[in-house]
Amino acid sequence: MIKRNRLTLHSCVISLIIFMGVFNFYIPGVGPALYGAFLLSLFFIVFNIKRLSGNWNLISKAYASFTLKYILPFSLIMALVTFRTLFEGGIDTTYLVSLTKILLFSIVATLFAVCIFISEKVESLSDINRHIYRITLIQSLIIITAILIPSFSEVIKTLQNNDANNSSLVSEGLRGVALSSMQFYALACYFCVVLILLANDFVKKNTSILYTSILLLCIAASSIFISRTAILGVVIFFLFIFNPFSRFSKKRSIILLMIFIGFGCLALLFSFLAFPDQLAVIQEKVLPWAFEIIYKYNDTGGVSTASTDELKGMYFALQEHTFIFGDGLYAGSEEGTYYMATDAGYMRPTLYGGIFLILSMVYVWFYWLKKICILEKSNTLLLALFLLSLALQYKGEFIIVNYCTSIIFVLLLMASFLINAKYNGRVI
Numbered sequence: 422m423i424k425r426n427r428l429t430l431h432s433c434v435i436s437l438i439i440f441m442g443v444f445n446f447y448i449p450g451v452g453p454a455l456y457g458a459f460l461l462s463l464f465f466i467v468f469n470i471k472r473l474s475g476n477w478n479l480i481s482k483a484y485a486s487f488t489l490k491y492i493l494p495f496s497l498i499m500a501l502v503t504f505r506t507l508f509e510g511g512i513d514t515t516y517l518v519s520l521t522k523i524l525l526f527s528i529v530a531t532l533f534a535v536c537i538f539i540s541e542k543v544e545s546l547s548d549i550n551r552h553i554y555r556i557t558l559i560q561s562l563i564i565i566t567a568i569l570i571p572s573f574s575e576v577i578k579t580l581q582n583n584d585a586n587n588s589s590l591v592s593e594g595l596r597g598v599a600l601s602s603m604q605f606y607a608l609a610c611y612f613c614v615v616l617i618l619l620a621n622d623f624v625k626k627n628t629s630i631l632y633t634s635i636l637l638l639c640i641a642a643s644s645i646f647i648s649r650t651a652i653l654g655v656v657i658f659f660l661f662i663f664n665p666f667s668r669f670s671k672k673r674s675i676i677l678l679m680i681f682i683g684f685g686c687l688a689l690l691f692s693f694l695a696f697p698d699q700l701a702v703i704q705e706k707v708l709p710w711a712f713e714i715i716y717k718y719n720d721t722g723g724v725s726t727a728s729t730d731e732l733k734g735m736y737f738a739l740q741e742h743t744f745i746f747g748d749g750l751y752a753g754s755e756e757g758t759y760y761m762a763t764d765a766g767y768m769r770p771t772l773y774g775g776i777f778l779i780l781s782m783v784y785v786w787f788y789w790l791k792k793i794c795i796l797e798k799s800n801t802l803l804l805a806l807f808l809l810s811l812a813l814q815y816k817g818e819f820i821i822v823n824y825c826t827s828i829i830f831v832l833l834l835m836a837s838f839l840i841n842a843k844y845n846g847r848v849i
Contacts (some may be wrong), residue, residue, distance in 0.1 A: 431540045432552075439533050440556040442516030442763060443611070443828050444601035447582040453602065455526065462532040465540075480535060483727040483838035490792055491834060496522050499822065501781060505774045516751040518774050523822055534835035546796055547627040549836045549840075552620050553829060554636055557615050560599060560816045561639035568646055568695045568703070569600035573706075574598050586604045596646050596651070603703050609647050609679075611825035612640055613654030613809055617642075620661035621802045622678070623667045634680040638688065645711045649726065649815065652711060657809065667758050667801060724733050732816060735763040737769070747775035764813035786810060786820045793833045796840060807843040 435807060450458055466473055473480070504516050537552065566572035582602045603611070604727045605737035619636065622628045637658065644651035662674040663729045693700050713726045750760040760772055770779040787807055796805040813819040821827065 434461070434465060435533070436534060436542065436552050436555045437537050438465065439832070440559065441551050442530060442533060443556060443825055444560065444603070445824070446580045446602055449579070453582070455529065459529050462529075469536075469539050470741060473535075476539055479842045480538070483835060484531070484840045486838045486842075487835055490529070490838075492524070492790065492812075493829070494788065495520075495527075495821075497560055498506060498781055498785060500525070501774055501778055503776070505747060505749045508683065509648075513750045513752055517752075519822060523824065523827055526573050526608050526824065530828045531835040532831050534839060537736065538839045543836065543840060544834055545627075545840065546793070546836060547622050547625070547805055549833060550622055550627075551707070553615060553832075554619060557612070557638055558636050560601065561636075561643040563600050564598055564643035564646055565639065568595065569692065569699050571699075595703070598646065601825075604650050606650060607825050609644070609651035609654070610813050610823050611829065612644055612647065612651040612816075613813065614806070614826050614829060615806050616640065616654040616658040616801070617661060617809060620658045621797065621799060621805075623673070624662055625779045625799075626673070626802065630673060630677050630680060633679055634684055637652060637677075638684050642684075642688070644744065645707060649711060649713070649728070656778070656820055657805070661801075661805060664801065668694050710814075723841040732765060735765040735768060737763075743772065743775070745775045745777070747771060747773045747778065749773060764790075766816060766818045766820075768848070769818060783811070783814075789830060789834060793830065796837050798819050 438458045438461050441454035441461070445453050445455045448454050448457055499517065499520050500521060506514055534549070538547060541548065543549065549572050567577050568733075577600055578596055579598075581599055599608055601608055603843065616637075619628065619633060623633050637655070637704065641652075641655045644655060659678070662677070663671060748760070751769065753759050753762065757768065760770075763772070767779060770782060775848075790803055790806050792808070794800075794806070810820055819826070
């Protein structure tokens with residue numbers, strides 16, 4: 422059943438809180454936007470204190486479940502990392518500090534779910550997802566506008582505290598223009614996750630064809646300026662909605678595809694008429710990079726890119742001791758570098774704590790995904806999210822330590838505990 426995406430003052434404030442928390446951009450004079458999201462969520466809860474007190478029993482049950490199902494497994498992972506750090510003499514605490522930050526940020530993110538729960542009617546995760554789609558749409562429009570209007574891009578850059586990237590496209594203002602502290606791979610991973618959630622809601626008729634097509638088009642257009650990984654997310658979306666093994670009707674999927682293509686052509690035509698110079702630059706510099714695999718296939722018949730070729734070199738054989746126990750090192754000898762010069766997703770945790778650490782992280786991550794998807798009663802969604810996680814982890818660190826998606830998954834996890842406590846009288 423398609424639900425109307427009503428805009429109320431409470432709904433807009435909650436979306437603002439989530440936007441600030443997820444993208445964590447820089448606020449001059451304040452610092453990371455997550456701090457502002459934390460304070461704003463506390464004010465929101467105090468403002469709705471009567472609703473909070475009326476639902477306190479349910480909220481306390483949800484927090485008990487969150488402690489048992491999230492904080493405890495996370496703490497066990499941190500215990501493994503702490504033991505390995507101490508065993509190595511405490512030389513490198515980088516990884517432990519990183520995990521500690523994620524845990525603290527995750528606890529803050531539970532407040533976002535509480536804000537939604539006490540102010541809106543929440544019956545399923547699709548009611549939470551609409552806020553996620555809203556902030557994603559806004560972020561996509563910000564990116565597109567910043568690309569087409571360079572003066573707007575300069576304003577956005579004053580609100581950034583970006584991860585480093587020395588790409589020429591970044592220096593030319595053709596990448597790295599999101600209102601976010603995460604600009605590249607981390608943001609691309611977030612977009613991929615959102616696209617799977619959107620695909621699942623679409624096939625369950627929780628979102629309309631028109632809204633889905635507009636959101637999908639904006640995500641697809643902005644993905645070109647983020648990372649090739651984000652573009653892959655668009656492909657995964659269509660694979661999901663045209664999955665031949667699922668029983669849902671493909672009629673809506675076909676209509677969506679036709680509208681998506683039609684809107685895409687109109688948007689492209691408008692852009693060429695309104696921003697001809699900027700579109701020429703994009704065609705010359707951005708598209709060959711974004712679709713390098715297609716360009717290279719046409720030229721040489723190969724299907725690799727410069728980044729995939731570089732990634733292959735970051736996977737190498739490990740000594741038996743390192744493979745089993747790790748070396749207890751995460752950062753390189755120089756600031757901003759990686760141990761053994763690799764930032765491949767499976768290599769860094771393994772180099773730090775051995776194969777048991779990375780396997781523990783994967784298991785815990787699957788456990789959390791299962792708890793999130795249990796209300797959806799969709800093995801397809803669970804499988805899609807888990808396989809996506811494994812694929813994203815291959816390129817870079819995603820499981821547990823990816824900030825943007827960790828905030829989103831904690832929001833969904835806490836929401837699932839709240840919903841289940843409300844309608845089933847228990848926590849899962």
